[in-house]
Amino acid sequence: MKLYRLFFYTFKRYIKMPLFAALILLLPILTIAHVLIDSSDSAIDTEGEGSAAYIDYYFEGTKEDPDHEFDQIPVTEDSMYYFHECSSKDELIKDVASGHAECGYVIPSDILDILSTGDKEESITVYISPQSAQSAIVNESVYASVFNRLAPVLLDNYLRKHSAIKDDMKNISEEKVYELFEQYTHDGSTFSINIESGKTDVSEENEKAQARSSAGVMGSALRGLFAVLILLAGFIGVLKYYDISESPVFSKFRFRIVNITVPMIIFTVTAEFCMLILHICPPTELLDIVSYLLINTLFLTILSYIIKSRSVFCAMMPVYLLGCLVFTPVFIDAGALLPFVRKISVFFTPHWYL
Known part of the structure; x- marks a missing residue:
């Protein structure tokens, strides 16, 4: 045959x-x-657009107060949360109790002084909605934002009052301290990670991994x-x-x-x-x-x-x-x-x- x-x-x-x-x-x-699964995932993603969770925050004191140095939570445009500043503590509590807001954060006007003394416990009051399932994640996002805003101020305060070089800080402005803080925390000179494989030739593995990822x-x-x-x-x-x-x-x-x-x-x-x-x-x-x-x-x-x-x-x-x-x-x-x-x-x- x-x-x-x-x-x-x-x-x-x-x-x-x-x-x-x-x-x-x-x-x-x-x-x-x-x-069909891809289509359903796309539909869910489409429905989810614009439905970011509401997070309330309230700063005690007024922006006109000289001690009110921290008056806003910085949020990126692609954040999964919508941060809303309340005009009063009562408004914040009402929003959280009704479920309109996932969480509410009351930040005292003397937050800088509190943190400068090293007293970090219960410095920010948090109200959590009974229906909230995201409070732990929101906490990390809020505290990261607070840290980014407060860290340069706390650093300047520490250098001028408690560090070994406090006498040399008289001739250095706050702006210079902030500038150096930004430089050393964002340019990779303080922390950097370099990942290397033990293999000398991993081009084929990389191509396959990239194909699986795409x-x-x-x-x-x-x-x-x-x-x-x-x-x-x-x-x-x-x-x-x-x-x-x-x-x-x-x-x-x-x-x-x-x-x-x-x-x-x-x-x-x-x-x-x-x-x-x-x-x-x-x-x-x-x-x-x-x-x-x-x-x-x-x-x-x-x-x-x-x-x-x-x-x-x-x-x-x-x-x-x-x-x-x-x-x-x-x-x-x-x-x-x-x-x-x-x-x-x-x-x-x-x-x-x-």
């Missing part, structure tokens, strides 16, 4: 298999599910599932070959290769079409998928020669597929956290694709 006829005959035989057809349909079903969590997981399904198709091909290998006619090498590769090719074409629709293919996808097919073909061919029993092969299949899900980055890249996992993953073929 000529090779192209053998491919065509094998293709027809697999397409007519109910289980194989069901697995093929699983690929577009996963694709549609991915699209595809998103769902896209990356879907690509991993497609890889496992392609391998599963190869396993089905080996099982079908076991069924016909008893005949001397079908025991030849080309029948073995065709039965293994044809189901994987069918799955690969379908999976690639789905991934193109979802735009989750990395730049090196064509080379990756061809290499993956060749690796699977070589692996399954050798395995089919080693394991002669169909029942033993059936028992090995779920164990190996489970190992693929655990040790290769189908859902999560455990090797990034546990180095020994990456060493084990090389024995599972999806590792070389993902």
Whole structure:
């Protein structure tokens, strides 16, 4: 039998298999599910725009008071909270009690003096709405904003009154202290982090990590599932070959290769079409998928020669597929956290694709 006829005959035989057809349909079903989840997430994001939580704050005293040096909480435009300054403490308490505001912060007019003495406990009074689920996060945001505003003032106060160089501070203006504070806290000269990998050549790892990041969590997981399904198709091909290998006619090498590769090719074409629709293919996808097919073909061919029993092969299949899900980055890249996992993953073929 000529090779192209053998491919065509094998293709027809697999397409007519109910289980194989069901697995093929699983690929577009996963694709549609991915699209629907993305659409629902986008709708939630759209509904969430402009619905930032309200946070009230009130400064005791008036802005005309000479001691009222801190009169505003600085907030960036992309903040997830809307900060509202109340005109009175009663207004703040009413807003929080009614649930209109998540939290309310009453900041005393002498906050600088309180902090300068080192008394940090209960210097800011916080009112929390009973319905609030974000108070802990809001606290961190507010205190970070307060710190950014108060830190230069407290630094200047410390240098002039308590430091070893207090006598030398007479000739240095407050503006200079503030300028130096900004410089040393924002230019990276005080704190900087440099992360280096122990590997000298990580370009391939970086490319794959970047591809997983751009595809998103769902896209990356879907690509991993497609890889496992392609391998599963190869396993089905080996099982079908076991069924016909008893005949001397079908025991030849080309029948073995065709039965293994044809189901994987069918799955690969379908999976690639789905991934193109979802735009989750990395730049090196064509080379990756061809290499993956060749690796699977070589692996399954050798395995089919080693394991002669169909029942033993059936028992090995779920164990190996489970190992693929655990040790290769189908859902999560455990090797990034546990180095020994990456060493084990090389024995599972999806590792070389993902």
